[in-house]
Each structure stands twice: as structure tokens, then as C-alpha cells.
Amino acid sequence: MSNDYLQITPEEPEGTLLGLWWRKPPYEIRKATYAPYRGAGFRPVPEEAQVLACAPLGKPGEWTEPTVEPGLLNALLDVGQGRLKPVAFADRFGLLGYNELVPDENRCKGGEPLDWFRAQALTALTVVELIDHLKEAKESAGGRRHLANYLKEELTNGPYALGGKVAEVMIQGSSPIITANSILRCLLNANLGDAGRQLQMRNGELRTIFTFHALVQVIYWQLADQIGKSSIRRCAECGRVFTSSNVRSRFCLPVGGKKISACKSRWNVREFRKKKKRSRRKK
Ligand SMILES: [Zn+2]
Numbered sequence: 001m002s003n004d005y006l007q008i009t010p011e012e013p014e015g016t017l018l019g020l021w022w023r024k025p026p027y028e029i030r031k032a033t034y035a036p037y038r039g040a041g042f043r044p045v046p047e048e049a050q051v052l053a054c055a056p057l058g059k060p061g062e063w064t065e066p067t068v069e070p071g072l073l074n075a076l077l078d079v080g081q082g083r084l085k086p087v088a089f090a091d092r093f094g095l096l097g098y099n100e101l102v103p104d105e106n107r108c109k110g111g112e113p114l115d116w117f118r119a120q121a122l123t124a125l126t127v128v129e130l131i132d133h134l135k136e137a138k139e140s141a142g143g144r145r146h147l148a149n150y151l152k153e154e155l156t157n158g159p160y161a162l163g164g165k166v167a168e169v170m171i172q173g174s175s176p177i178i179t180a181n182s183i184l185r186c187l188l189n190a191n192l193g194d195a196g197r198q199l200q201m202r203n204g205e206l207r208t209i210f211t212f213h214a215l216v217q218v219i220y221w222q223l224a225d226q227i228g229k230s231s232i233r234r235c236a237e238c239g240r241v242f243t244s245s246n247v248r249s250r251f252c253l254p255v256g257g258k259k260i261s262a263c264k265s266r267w268n269v270r271e272f273r274k275k276k277k278r279s280r281r282k283k
Helices: 072-080 086-093 114-139 141-154 176-192 215-224 262-282
Strands: 021-023 027-034 047-054 062-064 111-113 160-162 165-167 196-202 205-211 232-234 241-243
Touching: 021 086, 027 086, 027 111, 047 086, 047 114, 072 086, 072 114, 072 215, 072 241, 086 114, 111 114, 114 141, 114 160, 114 165, 114 176, 114 215, 114 232, 114 241, 141 176, 160 176, 176 215
Parallel strands: none
Antiparallel strands: 021 062, 027 047, 047 111, 160 165, 196 205, 232 241
16 A cells, blocks of 8 residues: 555555445345435435335345355346346345435335346446446557447446436547546446445454445445456357456356356357368368
């Protein structure tokens, strides 16, 4: 850490977020009435909405440590790509934490609004795509063209999640790189929210830690860590966007203890058939 960083306690804070979260599967989608958060100063107007919530007769809940749970960020990216249902995400990791981000009068009893949850998934996916395109754009002219195209053809106005709020985002800078950086900053800062420094007692002494109030802040903390790194991948077989620290992973990661993923084995089979065809033609 740099010298202009003022230390409060003898130990420097660890570079990761610490904290616990809560999950109580199974989750379900049902109707509920709540007043969506539209920003400070807006009068709460209740409306009926679909809500992601704990099923009435579930297992007892349990505390989890989300920063060490593998696959959290990738699971939300999967929701954004329509590859994982919000209920399946919640069964694994719990809710994203809408109620922790909004004033009392905007809370959603028993769960969180599905629209907000989906907007969060789209926002996380957009952040990953922007980081990836920006990195490419800084490296080559081809990358700059890709970025310009992405902004023009693929990027939508949302709606995105900005903390507890769902809103459209329209930002136009003087160049594609400036536009992409501004959108990235807007989406990340709004969602990092008040994840920050806190003091905690440990063994009778104060220590300083970074902590969070909502699960979604853990995800944006991990997303902010992706900037400038090359750990964002796109599966060569199915196009899924995910993150992996292994620079050689070109396909979706294997699941369920398997050595290779379904996508890699599909690719292998096809390549094998192509080769066979070619060698037959030569004969
Ligand atoms: Zn794949």
C-alpha cells in the first residue's frame, strides 16, 4: 500500500472483503407488494411485483463466507446470459441484498424484486464486457474497432441496477474509450456502494478490515479487481462469458468433478470428425 495511506491500526487491512452472508434455500418466485427505490427524496409508491423469496417451508438458514465461495461472480454472469435461473443462483448463494441497500420504506418483505435481481445480472455482465473490450481497445486498432462496434450495436440503455435503484444509463463520451470508461465507472461505483473499511475486534485488539453490506457488493468488488487483468474469457464453443485465472482456459469450466467440460468435449469430437473427413478425402 502507498505511503499516503494512513493506517489506523497496526496491521494493514487485508486486500479482500471480509464478512458473512445468509442463505436459506429453497427459493421461489412469488408476488408481493413493495415500493421500488427510485432515489433519495422520492415518495415511496407501492406496486405489485414478482419477488425472489425463501419458500415458506425450507431448510434452516445458514451463514456463508461469500468471498471464499467459488463461482459466485460467474454464477451471476450466467444469470445475465440466461444460462442460470435466479432461483438456482439464490439456492447456491442466497439473495443479492436489495433490502440492505434501500431505506426502510422501500424494503421488499421476505425477498427481493426479480426485476432488480435481473438488472443486477445484466449490469455485472455489462461491466465484464466493457472491461474486456477496453483492454483489447488499449492494445490494438482492431480492439478499438471492436469496442466502437460493441457500444453501437450491442450495448443497451439497460435498465441497469445502480445500488438499490433500477434505471436506464445513457452516457456518450467524445471517444469510444472515454464512453466505455465513463459507463464502467458509473456502473461500478454505484454498486460498490458503501463496501468499505470498518474496525473489528480480534483477540482484544482492533483490526481494520474491508467489509460489505450486501452480497452484490462482493461481486462488484471482484469485478473491480478484473480491471486491467486478462482473466475474462469467452468460451470458444458456446460463447459464454466467464472469468478464470487460468490463461489457458478457452472453454467453459468443467463442473461436477469432471476433468473436461461439455463444451470442450463437444469441440474435441467435432475437430476429430473434421480430421477424419480430411484424411478420408486424401485417400
Ligand atoms: Zn461453453
